[in-house]
């Protein structure tokens with residue numbers, strides 16, 4: 242039996258603008274994870290099971306766009322194998338889906354790592370390789386993904402990321418001081434692909450305005466990295482709230498997200514913003530060990546469906 246896991250993720254700065262070549266910062270959310278378990282299949286063939294997603298299928302019969310089946314095909318082709326040994330691949334995840342926490346990328350990365358191990362090609366499975374294959378699957382599900390999700394779930398470290406040709410810029414880094422965050426779920430599910438498409442339409446209709454917003458997001462991400470690397474909590478918080486204002490301008494926030502952001506700030510959070518695709522999903526609030534409980538309670542009262550504490554660094 243072989244097991245592999247991958248974390249969820251949150252975007253601290255720069256979602257959406259990152260699709261347009263601006264820098265962004267994402268960090269792993271290690272408390273919630275996707276897990277892939279591979280066992281010998283007593284019957285022949287490859288069986289794919291994801292009980293939470295209602296998937297129970299043979300690889301041959303799987304929907305060609307099924308993320309698990311695509312992840313398996315990616316590794317099979319990278320290993321140069323015509324046939325796979327009989328096996329049963331079971332995927333579970335405690336990362337909420339369609340909520341901006343990178344659940345799709347995480348499931349794919351976990352399957353890729355477990356299968357590489359199972360097929361004795363673990364030496365190929367560097368973070369970069371896992372990220373690359375995960376991206377190939379993400380493309381089918383997200384349209385024009387920037388590549389930040391697959392990068393942060395594969396590297397499982399804070400990353401400063403910029404989509405670039407011929408190669409993306411990926412710089413992992415450590416905060417000078419721990420960053421304490423609460424990640425609160427609006428309970429509203431949202432399709433990243435749909436929101437990314439809407440932003441594209443707005444950008445095409447009004448390129449100058451959107452380019453200006455994206456440039457401001459880039460400034461926030463650059464300053465955000467400096468603040469994280471110098472341990473300046475007030476500046477990190479200020480920049481998060483500034484980023485939220487820019488996301489509101491892009492029309493990717495929502496009344497539920499705005500309400501949670503305001504509630505966190507009113508309760509003493511140093512800064513708060515949505516995280517990920519927006520229009521639902523999760524928001525993040527910067528807290529300290531002293532303010533965490535008060536802000537947690539305020540988010541709960543404001544209707545957060547679940548609240549996860551995350552420490553970075």
Ligand code: PMV
Pocket residue numbers: 252255256257258259260340341342343344383385386387388389390433437516517518519
């Ligand atoms: O909603 P998520 O967790 O998939 O995050 C999407 C981040 C975007 O910047 C909106 C899209 C992307 O591909 O980077």
